[in-house]
Each structure stands twice: as structure tokens, then as C-alpha cells.
Amino acid sequence: MKERLWKTGMRRCFAGLLVLVMVLSSLVTAVASDVTMTQEDIETVIEEVARRKNIPPVILKAIAWKESRKTQFTSAGAPFVSRGNRGIMQINQIHTGFDAEMILYDVEYNIEAGADILLSKWLDPRTPVVGDRDPNVLEHWYFALWAYNGWLSRNNPNLHGENTYQDGLYNLIHTRYGQEVSMVDWSYIPASGLPPADLHLPEPAVTHEGGILFFQPEDRALADARQELYVLDGPGGDVRFTVTRGTELVIAGEAQLADGLYWYRVNHPASGQIGWVAAIYLKPAFVHEEAADDALWSLLLEPAIPEPLHDENDPHGEAEADHAEHVEGEDGEAALDIQAVEAVDPVQSSENVPSENVPPENGTSEEQDDPDTIEAALMSLTESGEIAADQPADLKEERQEKAEVSDSGFHFIDMKDHPAREAVETLAALGVVSTSSAEFRPHQTISRQEIALMLHRFFRLGDAGLSQEALYQQLSAYQDGATVDAWAQDAMARAAALRIVTGYPDGTIRPHEAATREQGVVMVVKAMEDQVLPDQRCASDYFEDGKSIHAWALPSVNTLLKSGIFEGLDHTAFHPQQEMTRVELAVVLYRLHQATLEE
Structure with a gap:
């Protein structure tokens, strides 16, 4: 009997150990995956989480930078912990409702936890309110940001001025991400x-x-509650019916603001029932239109050049991205097109983060190319990823030839029903964008090196009369020149030689950093052989927010305005400091291509 019990006990022990090994093995695999995430990958996760949670992406980015410089793991691969706070969002141990291991080892889970904590402060009835508590207004998050750091009197601005946690975040949003934020009136505090x-x-x-x-009517979304989602009879009303997590719902009306949240009337196709759901519980499944006032994306609203493959009257939009940096020169004049400076050290101003063992924001030279990353979708149709040396002399003639096959099968899964499908397929036929990936990812922000590559392929950038060796030395002049990915080195070197892309005051060139709309326009115009109109400031009057276009970018915006790229817009907002997306650049290049064919 004892022997049988002993054997049974051993079998159970062995089974338990086996399960433990399997769990640890899966955990190690997940950790290995997250440890190798680049800063660009983490930035993408932050954007996706913010969009799902109806939080301004720049708000979540600023918190992640101030708390940890977007650091989940140390250089040794261990979870980043400071004063008991864990990971990118520095989740405190007092927040016991989260899985402790996932907080340490899962990047997306850690970011989602931070977003949920911020939302809990936003919705807490004890949190003071600014304005009508619209989550799409940056200034309205003032007290929620204060509370994220702990509802403490040390963050009272009347005691410490702009050195408080929340005011430091707003300063960071301005200096690091180039987004203007107005100060709230402290006299009421x-x-x-x-x-x-x-x-x-x-x-x-x-x-x-x-x-x-x-969301817009007819968009599709998935229920994003932990288990069951309660669908109400009105914003903040009573429960009408419930659906399980992942259930697809169809948006049936415009957003309505109520009690700090945007609500949507939704239709449950399976049952035909209709009710109301808060946006924070809806995950995008298919979005037809995201924000109709995006100026560059609105180029497809009323194009100056006929585009027969899609309905010109069909409204489209692109979600407003957050913002990148800018700076003025030391002499007070406008700086070069893409220069920037950090006015403060966000880490030193944070109360939760040490200044050591934190990697630089834009990754390191040890990053490896991943075939599933955004950059892979822009790799050349050639095996080497480089442009062939024997380029045709007559670029216009080549474009005319290739334009005839622009609808011959260069299809991306995520562009099938997209209003910019023709533009992207035309650029694919021209070899400007690659078909090596099944997805184009139109709404992803586009990095400086990606823009350089697309411009190189579209304009066939020259070499400024430099030898091949001298050309590549252009990158070695920058501290992070070695971090330019292999597939972009030739394009970045040419762009640097031609001053299409320039460095930052700290000696970096930041190839993985997203460019703002005005920065992207400057790069495009410089690739057009610097056809700027320095004495004409028409764009500042043409666009509703034209006065916010920086002086160093205004001549380039004017050039595209004069060329007809913005025709069909009537004083639409330009959002110059918002980050440019892949599809926005594609639309600009497509319209330039169409204008070339019409000449």
C-alpha cells in the first residue's frame, strides 16, 4: 500500500513538475519575444492600446517616457523595476488587480494596465474636472494625470509651478512630441x-x-470587456442585453459624449438587438473612416485629378496621429527641416525612474531586421533591398509605362476596400512600395528612414557627386548612423548627402523616429530639388490651422499647395505637428505622379 501511494505521489509530483516546466517554457518564450522588441515596436503597441482605450496616444506615450523611457527590460534582460514600480508604465504593487508576472514580462499587458489605471483616475468621481471632460481634449486630462502619480499635494502647481508631475508631462508632450498644450488656470486650485x-x-x-x-456608422468593432459586455439602453443607462468578449458589433450612429466617455449606438447583427456601448469597450475590427479633418488624408476627398477606380464623393479619414518634435535655431532663425532638441530631461523630472540602465529611445545598433515589421513591407522587390544602379534616364516615360499596370494585382490584404487602394497599388507598380508583405498597414506612422527609401525610389535620388564610400560616410557622421537598417542605408545616405534629411543638435539622425506631416512635406519638396517658395506664405491663410505651421516648413507646404496637391480642400486643418502615416505619404506621391503624367 505504502509503495503504491509512494508511486502515485511520485507520478503526481512528476506531473506537477512537467506542468511547471511547460509554464516556465512558455513564459521564457514570451519574455524572449518581448525583450527583443524595439522602441519602435513598443511605440506601436502604445498607440494601439491608446486607440482601444480612447486615450490620446500622446498622453500615453508621454507617461511611458516619463516613467521608464519606455523600458520593460534592463540591458541584462531582467524586468525593469524601480522602487517597486514595474515595467514601462511603472505599475505600483498597490494595484493588486493585475497578474504580477504579466506586469513584469508582457509589454502589451503592462501598457494596458497603465492605460486602465489612468482611465480609473479619469472616471473617478473624486477627480476634479476640466471643461466638459472630453477625452479628446489634452487639457482635460490634467487632474487624471496628477492622480496617476498619486493623488498627492506635492503635485499642487501653486506650490511647485511647472515642476509637478502633470505639468511635467504636458511640457514633455510639447518638447518631445511637438504638440501644443495650454496650461489650465491654477488660480482655481x-x-x-x-x-x-x-x-x-x-x-x-x-x-x-x-x-x-x-468610429463612424457601419464601422465594425469587437466587444472588448474582460468577459461579458453590457449593452445599455442609453449612455450610462440600464442593461439591455449582454454579449461575450470578441463579439462583433456594427456601429449604428455618431459618437455621443456623456460623463467623460464617448458612447456609440451599436447593432448586434446576430440578434438584431440595438443598444449603447462606451468606446473604451470597443476594439476596432474594420474602420471605414477615422477622422475626416485630417488634411493630407483628405486629399482623396475631392482630388484635382480624376481617379476613376474609386468614388470621389465617398468620405474617408485617417486617425489623427500624435506629434513629433521641432526646434528653432540658436540664432532665433528657423532651424533645418527635421532638427529637434529636448528642452528637459524627462527622466530627471520623473519621481519614479532612475537615470541608469535605461536604453536610448530609438533603439540600438543591435536591433535585427524582422520580416514582419513595418520596414519589411517597404523592402525592395529585389533580393538585396537596394535600387538597381542602371536606372532609366527618362523617369517620366517609365512612370507612364508602369502606370498602365497599376491595377494588375499589386494587392494588399488591408487595402482591398480602402479608398487609397489605387494610390498604393500605383506606387507598388512603380516599385516605390514593396509587395513582399501581405499588408501595407496604411495607418501606421512612417519613420524617417522609410520616407527616405520611398523618396529614393520615387525621385531616384542622386549621390551629390560623391563616391560610394564617401556617400556612406554621410551616415557615419551621426552618432546613431549605424542604427540605420541595412535596407535603408543607401537611401538614407543619399538623403543625407542631398540635405533631404538632416541631423539633430545632439548629433543623431534618428532613422526610426516618426516624422510629422510638415517634416514629411519638407522632405518631399527637398527631393523635388528644393522647389520652395520662400516669399509666399499662402498656406498660413489657406489652412484653418495654417498659423501653426512652422516657418521652416511653410515654404515647402506652399510649394505643394501651388502644385495642386491640396486642391479640393477649403481651409481644412493641416495638423502640421501630427505624425505622418504611410498612406498619407503614398497619397502625396501618387498625386505628384498623376500631375507628372498630365504634363
């Missing part, structure tokens, strides 16, 4: 201590949109 829960600050005279995702 008590001179010391904490403001009362019923405090309601008037919003500043000028506010700034955060670029959250807005």
Missing part, C-alpha cells in the same frame, strides 16, 4: 493641499485635440 472633488475648472481659451479614435 487651492494654494496648498489637494483640490476638492467637486472642483470644475473652465477649459483654457485654446484647447488641443488628442487624436483619439472615432
Whole structure:
């Protein structure tokens, strides 16, 4: 009997050990995957989580940078922990509702946890309110950001001015991401201590949109609750019916703001039932239109050149991205097109983060190319990823020939029903974008090296009369020149030699950093042999927000305006400091291509 019990016990022990080994093995695999994530990958995750949670992406990015410089693991591969706070979002141990292991080892889970904590502060009735508590207004997040750092009197701005946690975040949003943010009126906040829960600050005279995702009628979304999603009879009303997580719902109306959340009337196709759901519980499945006031994306609304493959009257949009940096020169004049400077050290201003063992924002030279990354979709049709040396002399003639096959099968899965399908397929036929990936990922922000590669392929950039060796030395002049991916080195070297892309004051060129719309336009115009109109400032009057276009970018925006790229727009907002997306650049190049064929 004892022997049988002993054997049974051993079998159970062995089985338990086997399960433990399997769990640890899966954990190690997940950790290995997350440890190798680049800063660009992490930035993408932050954007995706912010869009799902209806949080302005720049808000979540600023928190991630201030808390940890977007660091989940140390250089040794161990979870990044500081004063008991864990990972990218520095999740405190007092937050016990999360899986402790996943907080340490899962990047997306850690970011989602931070987003959920921020939302809990946003929705807490004890948190004071700014304006009408619109989550798409950056200034309205002031007290929620204060609370994210702990609802502490040390963050009272009347005691510490702009050195508080929340004001430091707004300063970071401005200096690092180039987004203007207005200061709230501190005079309404008590001179010391904490403001009362019923405090309601008037919003500043000028506010700034955060670029959250807005669904449109007929968009499809998935229920994104932990288990069951309660569908209500009205915003904040009673439960009408429930659906399980992952159930597809169809948006049946415009967004309505109520109690700090945007709500949507949804249709459950399987049952025909209709009810209301808060946006924070909806995950995009298929979005027809995201934000109709995006200027570059609106180029397809009323194109100046006929585009027979799609309906010109069909409204389209692209979600407002967040923003990149800018700087003025030391002499007070406008700086070069893409230069930037960090006015503060965000890490030193953070109360939770040490200044050591934190990797640089833009990754290191040890990063490896991943065939599934965004960059892989831009790799050349050739095996080497480089442009052939024997380029045709008559680029216009070649484009005319290739334009005839622009609809001959260069299809991306995510462009099948997209309004910019013709533009992207035409560029694919011209070899400007690659068909080596099944997806184009139109709404991803586009990095500086990706823009350089597309411009190289479209304009066939020259070499500035340099030898091949001298050409590549252009990159070695920058501290991070070695981090330019192999597939982009030739294009980046040519762009640097021609001053299409220039370095930052700190000696870096930041190939993986996203470019803003105005920066992207400057690069395009410089690739057009610098056809700027320095004495004409028409764009500042043409666009609703034209006055916010920086002086160093305005001549280039004017050039595209004069060339007809923006025809069909009537004082539409340009959003110059928002990050450019892949499809926006594709549309600009497509319209330049069409204009060339019409000449």
C-alpha cells in the first residue's frame, strides 16, 4: 500500500513538475519575444492600446517616457523595476488587480494596465474636472494625470509651478512630441493641499485635440470587456442585453459624449438587438473612416485629378496621429527641416525612474531586421533591398509605362476596400512600395528612414557627386548612423548627402523616429530639388490651422499647395505637428505622379 501511494505521489509530483516546466517554457518564450522588441515596436503597441482605450496616444506615450523611457527590460534582460514600480508604465504593487508576472514580462499587458489605471483616475468621481471632460481634449486630462502619480499635494502647481508631475508631462508632450498644450488656470486650485472633488475648472481659451479614435456608422468593432459586455439602453443607462468578449458589433450612429466617455449606438447583427456601448469597450475590427479633418488624408476627398477606380464623393479619414518634435535655431532663425532638441530631461523630472540602465529611445545598433515589421513591407522587390544602379534616364516615360499596370494585382490584404487602394497599388507598380508583405498597414506612422527609401525610389535620388564610400560616410557622421537598417542605408545616405534629411543638435539622425506631416512635406519638396517658395506664405491663410505651421516648413507646404496637391480642400486643418502615416505619404506621391503624367 505504502509503495503504491509512494508511486502515485511520485507520478503526481512528476506531473506537477512537467506542468511547471511547460509554464516556465512558455513564459521564457514570451519574455524572449518581448525583450527583443524595439522602441519602435513598443511605440506601436502604445498607440494601439491608446486607440482601444480612447486615450490620446500622446498622453500615453508621454507617461511611458516619463516613467521608464519606455523600458520593460534592463540591458541584462531582467524586468525593469524601480522602487517597486514595474515595467514601462511603472505599475505600483498597490494595484493588486493585475497578474504580477504579466506586469513584469508582457509589454502589451503592462501598457494596458497603465492605460486602465489612468482611465480609473479619469472616471473617478473624486477627480476634479476640466471643461466638459472630453477625452479628446489634452487639457482635460490634467487632474487624471496628477492622480496617476498619486493623488498627492506635492503635485499642487501653486506650490511647485511647472515642476509637478502633470505639468511635467504636458511640457514633455510639447518638447518631445511637438504638440501644443495650454496650461489650465491654477488660480482655481487651492494654494496648498489637494483640490476638492467637486472642483470644475473652465477649459483654457485654446484647447488641443488628442487624436483619439472615432468610429463612424457601419464601422465594425469587437466587444472588448474582460468577459461579458453590457449593452445599455442609453449612455450610462440600464442593461439591455449582454454579449461575450470578441463579439462583433456594427456601429449604428455618431459618437455621443456623456460623463467623460464617448458612447456609440451599436447593432448586434446576430440578434438584431440595438443598444449603447462606451468606446473604451470597443476594439476596432474594420474602420471605414477615422477622422475626416485630417488634411493630407483628405486629399482623396475631392482630388484635382480624376481617379476613376474609386468614388470621389465617398468620405474617408485617417486617425489623427500624435506629434513629433521641432526646434528653432540658436540664432532665433528657423532651424533645418527635421532638427529637434529636448528642452528637459524627462527622466530627471520623473519621481519614479532612475537615470541608469535605461536604453536610448530609438533603439540600438543591435536591433535585427524582422520580416514582419513595418520596414519589411517597404523592402525592395529585389533580393538585396537596394535600387538597381542602371536606372532609366527618362523617369517620366517609365512612370507612364508602369502606370498602365497599376491595377494588375499589386494587392494588399488591408487595402482591398480602402479608398487609397489605387494610390498604393500605383506606387507598388512603380516599385516605390514593396509587395513582399501581405499588408501595407496604411495607418501606421512612417519613420524617417522609410520616407527616405520611398523618396529614393520615387525621385531616384542622386549621390551629390560623391563616391560610394564617401556617400556612406554621410551616415557615419551621426552618432546613431549605424542604427540605420541595412535596407535603408543607401537611401538614407543619399538623403543625407542631398540635405533631404538632416541631423539633430545632439548629433543623431534618428532613422526610426516618426516624422510629422510638415517634416514629411519638407522632405518631399527637398527631393523635388528644393522647389520652395520662400516669399509666399499662402498656406498660413489657406489652412484653418495654417498659423501653426512652422516657418521652416511653410515654404515647402506652399510649394505643394501651388502644385495642386491640396486642391479640393477649403481651409481644412493641416495638423502640421501630427505624425505622418504611410498612406498619407503614398497619397502625396501618387498625386505628384498623376500631375507628372498630365504634363
